[in-house]
Amino acid sequence: MHFQSVTFDLDGTLLDTIADLAEGCRLMLEEVGAPPRSQAEVHSFVGKGMAVLVERCLTHAQPPTADQLHAAIESFKRHYAVINGRSAQIYPGVLEGLQAWQASGLKMGVVTNKPGMFTETLLDRMGMTDYFDVIVSGDTTAHKKPHPEPILHACRILGVRPDRNLHIGDSKNDIHAAHAAGCLAYAVPYGYNEGEPVDSADCDALVSDLLVAYQQALTFKDLKNK
């Protein structure tokens, strides 16, 4: 196979975490005395990390002040640390896909905008940590996706050239980060995309699940290097 490694987005690609995120937001908003948000609203707010999620929850006519935002982030962290993983579900095809990638000898990583304090606990609680050779969280590098730095950091740790890494995610944050890093990008249609669904024109392949992604990657031919 052309690829030597594959990196995965976490929320919305490997795991359906929306119920826990929405519950963390609900408890945070209640604690700081702000109006509630529906799960559908929280769904559209996920993608650029915890601070942006909290800020979007608090923003109505005006954004929160720096002090309000700080207090809300601290509240979210406290509540979500308890809830994280409680209702999370592994999407269909994920375990089958991970097993197929693993059996073919590829290195595997997670590149997520979720803070590290939540990523590792979540993967542990879901029994998935051992699949991955590297985990890059939203606070591992200075920049988050859609900046290429987190994916490039994963490639460096894996010892793989970016053009031999395939990144798979659910949003334009993933696709833009992957392409800016020089990787190929496949997208799944089922996750969280900030209200901007990805289509096949945005990415190198739109795949219904991670097992289909594996099958698609087997057929990939790098025409540039022929």
Ligand SMILES: O=C(O)COP(=O)(O)O
């Ligand atoms: O924390 C987020 O906003 C999204 O995390 P993700 O990069 O795993 O989708």
